[in-house]
Amino acid sequence: MSRLGYVRRRAPRGAGRRRAEQTIAAVVCESGPRLFSDPYYARLLVACEEALTAKGLPLMLMTATPATASLTAPRLVAGAVDGVLLIGARARHPLTVTLAASGIPVRCVGRPPDDVTLPFVDADNADGGRQVAEHLLLSGRRSIAVIAGPPTLPAARDRLEGFRRTLFDAGITSVPVAYGDFTRSSGAHAAQWLLQRVPNLDAIFVASDLMAAGAIHTLIRAGRKVPDDVAVIGFGDAPIAKSMSPTLTTVRQPVEEMATLAIKLLLAALTEENGPPADSVLPTELVVRESG
Structure with missing residues (x-):
């Protein structure tokens, strides 16, 4: 029982x-x-x-x-x-x-x-991840990393899986992944971790808009221009996506x-x-x- x-x-x-x-x-x-x-x-x-x-x-x-x-x-x-x-x-x-x-x-x-x-x-979280990957590939980005959500949450796993599978099919088999908890601070910390391990990265897919805001803050503090040096794409299309500077490319979920x-x-x-x-x-x- x-x-x-x-x-x-x-x-x-x-x-x-x-x-x-x-x-x-x-x-x-x-x-x-x-x-x-x-x-x-x-x-x-x-x-x-x-x-x-x-x-x-x-x-x-x-x-x-x-x-x-x-x-x-x-x-x-x-x-x-x-x-x-x-x-x-x-x-x-x-x-x-x-x-x-x-x-x-x-x-x-x-x-x-x-x-x-x-x-x-x-x-359709997996297809959202696919759309992000295809957009980054068409934009010429190749050193791509991910800030994923909690691995115990099915939506977070689906976003990551759809993204990685699309990159793998395009020949990119190694994708660095940092994990956050959908908070702004966790996105900032995850971006710092990625910069230390992949200093030449040119794109980050972030599994939530709040984490993306934190990641952009870290990138700017590190002297990286968004999107010139590093493209950042979020997920959710939260109200913050339109008010950020730069405004956030993101996946709209209904x-x-x-x-x-x-x-x-x-x-x-x-x-x-x-x-x-x-x-x-x-x-x-x-x-x-x-x-x-």
Whole structure:
């Protein structure tokens, strides 16, 4: 029972309940400070709330790190909510195992870990990485490095894999990789690490716009011009991408569309018996600005 994450569940709260009485919980697999400092979560949660408000439903917001999952899980699966929107599930996160075994309607925003079967809505992160690689190759860049996101996060792995695979197919088999945690400071530190090991680099693909902002700051302090000396491309198309100097070339992910679709499919799962839900992957788009 412990290994499978079993928690006793009462009768489904939504059984026989009218739509207006239902409650949806958005559970972010991050700590509070990360939740409130990353613009991705703000965009996503605002869109979720708007989609639910249009249906006359409230949104309950919770966070669940691996350390606090044991506090969150019993409330979710014991009948306190009718459905769960799980955001940013990572490998070895105990809550994903518990929810997968619980039978409660769940929709993940972001692909869940490979060892957990839960329906999801995601952006095509791998294809976003491919678009960045092709753009850099067409721009004549050859000494290319990556600042990747946390390796336990499926979206971060997909971005890195799509990028590296495209470079490999073009004959670039060695791509230095530094890792960050999607914060601006981690991007700055990762760029410093890369400059020490690849002093002649001419391009960096950064797995988030916040990290890209930190990387550009490091490059400028080191005397490197962006994009003349080093091209920098981010991921996300966060508001900061347009206000930076230089403005940031980045991959636009359809955050609001992902949120709206996830809510729609989760609400449908509460009322319809139409077999296992299909996963949904929305396209990404490279937005070319000044940085690369």
